[in-house]
Amino acid sequence: MIQLSICLPTRNRQKYCIETIRALAASDATNFEVLIGDNSDDGSILADFLANEIDDPRFRLIGPEETALAMVDNWERLVGEAKGRWLTVIGDDDHIDPRLVQLLKYYERNYKGVEAVSWARMSFNWPDNRPKPSLSVVPVAHDTYVASKSVVQDRLYRWSEGTKRPRVGFGIYHGAVRKPVMERIKRKYGGRYFEHPVVDYESSCKIIREAKVLVHCQRPFSVLGACNASNSAGTKSRETMTKRVETFKAETKGKVDMDDPVFPFPISDPGASICAAIASTTYWFCRTYDIDLTGFPENFARAAMDELGGTIVEEDYKLKKAFFERGFEAWEGGKWRDLFKPHPYWGDRSHNELCGVLRDYLYIREDVPPSATPAEFYHYGEAMIMPVEHVVSGARVFAR
The missing domain is CATH 3.90.550.10 (Spore Coat Polysaccharide Biosynthesis Protein SpsA; Chain A)
Incomplete structure (x- = not known):
């Protein structure tokens, strides 16, 4: 069997x-x-x-x-x-x-x-x-x-x-x-x-x-x-990511539209991120199948700020920040825009030279x-x- x-x-x-x-x-x-x-x-x-x-x-x-x-x-x-x-x-x-x-x-x-x-x-x-x-x-x-x-x-x-x-x-x-x-x-x-x-x-x-x-x-x-050639690798390059999104949208034409007018955080925007793509997916599912969304707008605002907090390239930070600002301004008439209050750009805080165990994970230089x-x-x-x-x-x- x-x-x-x-x-x-x-x-x-x-x-x-x-x-x-x-x-x-x-x-x-x-x-x-x-x-x-x-x-x-x-x-x-x-x-x-x-x-x-x-x-x-x-x-x-x-x-x-x-x-x-x-x-x-x-x-x-x-x-x-x-x-x-x-x-x-x-x-x-x-x-x-x-x-x-x-x-x-x-x-x-x-x-x-x-x-x-x-x-x-x-x-x-x-x-x-x-x-x-x-x-x-x-x-x-x-x-x-x-x-x-x-x-x-x-x-x-x-x-x-x-x-x-x-x-x-x-x-x-x-x-x-x-x-x-x-x-x-x-x-x-x-x-x-x-x-x-x-x-x-x-x-x-x-x-x-x-x-x-x-x-x-x-x-x-x-x-x-x-x-x-992976999608995750594309996130390391804004130009590569843009090209792959264009291909993705062309190949999924006729499916659920990722540029959802009800949730105005379109993946075709230069500042879009995986965070927004996940949110668009879950928001579509819950709307389509009548699942309680209480708390989602507040929590998504926190998630968007967390996304920005982990962005280490200043140009990417600016693009993402503008993307989220436009989305919150348009979403339900700006009802949730005051929840989005990201910290200023903090610089490159990556520490990829450090190895060791942290919270049950072993990090090893590749x-x-x-x-x-x-x-x-x-x-x-x-x-x-x-x-x-x-x-x-x-x-x-x-x-x-």
Whole structure:
């Protein structure tokens, strides 16, 4: 039986996707499958690689269609093809540990009704995405928590923490969801698994509403990779980000419009940020499905100020500040504009030369470990965290 379907959507980033496939193929487990949704202009590259170098029945390729799909549609077709009891989606420049299956089985035995599982993630920049010294991150804790649905929903729907990114974790992207949950979502939400262009956060909105029990593991089981061609890499360059937003909007034409007149913080604005894109997604979801938004405007103002507080380039600060000011001025006739009172620009406060442990996270300079891929970095980081077999047995301590 296939316990886990790992969905791997990709578009024109074959060299990274190939490394991700190689790392997953190295596992000797037979209880998972990998579905590659190739949305590239040239479908022969991955097809030839899988046929000639992998030839592994655990891997299934869903090739390009006649015209390029929007990302949300590529995700949609992958989930529809998945055969596993649990589903997850990762990026083509990421990594995930197939031994996640052991954790899912452990949680099913110990937490009745569990339907969504999240875990901590390592983070890693590929060597081609290091314009300045930066830090990789390894979470070092390993406890398990059953989440309060009301708390998690408050964090995402109403942004209760007021930080630039809502701390949620639960979703199909770098999280695992039972297949029946996704089928319930499809029946309830417009006949689709995914509707919104910001598909990862839209998925979280639906899953934390529909899943019965949510369980989180502090031990990392995946790596968020960022290559030079990734969307996260685009945030490091205003020019690159602008071009990628234009492409994103062109490919999602006819979907939910990210330049939402009801929430006037358009992603096509030069000062737009990931913070605004997340807010636009959650605000659309709550309006569309009649979810209480009490407190959202006040908390989003705090999140916008937190976004500015972490901006280290002065020109970016000015663009973002002007963007938020225009948005709050236009939103509901300026009803919330007095809530947005950001601190002045404080300068570059990054400390990427510092390594060490802070609040259960180990920060490592990326030029220190000789890791060329997220999978290599994951195996490097595993030397410093609880082994998988101890986590899934409930052990509290271990010795090397």
